[in-house]
Amino acid sequence: MIIVCALNVIKLTCIGYTWFLFRKGAKRTDQTSLESMEGDHSLVTIGDAVASFLKRADKYTQDMPLVSKRDFAKGRWPNCGGDDEVAKRYRELTKAQRWGKAPTIRRWLFTVLSGSAAFGFVVYIVVHAYIILQVYQLPTNIKSLFTGFGVPQPYALTIANQFTTLGQQTQFWFTIVVANLAQLGVSAMYFLVSGLIAVMAIADEWSHFIVERKTLRLSSPHGIQRSSYMLLLPFKLSLPLMGGMSILHWLISQSVFVIATDAYVYAGTQATETLTAVTKNDAYMVGFSFPGGFLAMIMGIGLLVWTALLGLVNKLDGKSIGHTGRKLHMPLASSCSAAISAACHRPEDDNAAHLLPVIWGRVPNTDLWCFTSAKEVEHTLREG
Structure with missing residues (x-):
């Protein structure tokens, strides 16, 4: 616990120092000045990227209308x-486009395969516990299986014999590492799943600009610009994710844990104390709990299914085209900077677009498909 607390203090110190440097630099910038156009390099949100390209167009993506990340x-x-x-x-x-199209297939596969590996580890613990129960002819009904949640049962001492040849100190640290490997896996899964959801959330926010005129969401807002999310994701996504992962971490801690055993020998009837401690025979083992592992498995599956459903169920916004019943969607840019840049080649006279409410579409009487603060935009191809 001391090591964990020390590492968290270091992490919080780094976060605080980064925030201090960021705020210090933000106070010196003015997005209406030419110096800001050259010196403001904060690219944290999708709004930061759009504002940057609206202020200074990228010549390499010029004349590339309607291109997406796939291009x-x-x-x-x-x-x-x-x-x-x-x-x-x-x-x-x-x-029609759904959230699940925003992340790449490789990202989906990597997350699913990593989740499957973690799932397999938990299944091994649960199955191993069940087999031991049958070997010792202990009851395996539902009530018995869920007795002793988070408590090491006599039958639940696993991989103990493998550590008996190690010294006590080595054995202690080795069991701690083994018992917490699952926690490391859950932390890695959090980064994978949160990254997957972040890409889908970016695509959702991006798609709104075709149907609604609004200001950009920036990490250092100026004037009427909106500020970034406190948790970098909307509450409807960040709170379930963080809550689910917190519960999963706790369930894992109740599934695999370190057990310290104290050794004693019988001292005889004449001794003052019947039992005498033999510290050289003290040992450390890794214990597990069936109910903890089973509930952790259910929670992990639930989080992965929830993430998949976000991508399969939610649709990206689109603009209805006349009376055809079809909708036009924005080119899916996700986090591809080139695709974002291609959508930001505003009209020359719209030089304050990044400070004002903008909408994406075709500027009338032009072939520009872009973010603009113009009063009207069209969403059909230019005739002729």
């Missing part, structure tokens, strides 16, 4: 494209 896949850059190419991209954007 930049595998390091290839799309052609500027003629009318036929733009029309093809436009048709693609009229297809």
Whole structure:
């Protein structure tokens, strides 16, 4: 616990120092000044990236209307494209899009495979406990299985013999590491799942700009610009994720834990104390609990299923096109900076767009599909 607390103090100190440097730099910036356009490099939110490209257009993505992150896949850059190419991209954007399309297939696979590996570890603990129960002919009904939650039962001393050849100090530290490996796995899963959800949340916020005019959400807002989320994600996503992971960490701690055993010998009837401690025979083992492991398995599955349902059920916003019943969606940029840049080539006279409420669409009488503060935008291809 002392080591954990010390590491958390170091982590909080780093977070505090980073926040101090960030706020110190933010106070010196003015997004309306030319110096800010050259020196403000805060890119924390999707709004930061959009504001940066609106202030200073990227020449490398110019004349690339309606391109998405898929067009930049595998390091290839799309052609500027003629009318036929733009029309093809436009048709693609009229297809229904869900949150799950925002993360790459590789990210989905890596998260699912990592979750499956962690799931397999917990299943091993649960099955191993059940087999031992049967070997010792102990009751395996529901009531008996869930007796002694978080408490080491006599039958639940696993991989104890493997450590008997180690010295006491080595044995102590080794069992601590083994017992907490599952906690490390859960922490890694948190980063994977939170990253997956963050990409989907970015896509959701991005898609709103086609149907609603609003200001950008920045890490250092100015004027009427919106501030970033306190937990970097909307509460409806961050609170269930953090709450679920906290419960999972606790359940894991009630599933696998360190057991210290004290050794005694019979001192005889004539001795003052019937038992005499033999400290050289004290040992440390890794214990497990069936109910803790089973509940941890259910909670882990629940979190993964919840994440998958977020991607499968939720749809990205779109703008209805006339009376066709179809909707036009924004090009899916996710965290691809090139795709974001391509959507930010505003009209030349709209130089304060990043400070004002903006909407994405085609500027009337032009071929510009971009974020703009113009009063009106269109969402159909330009005729002719």
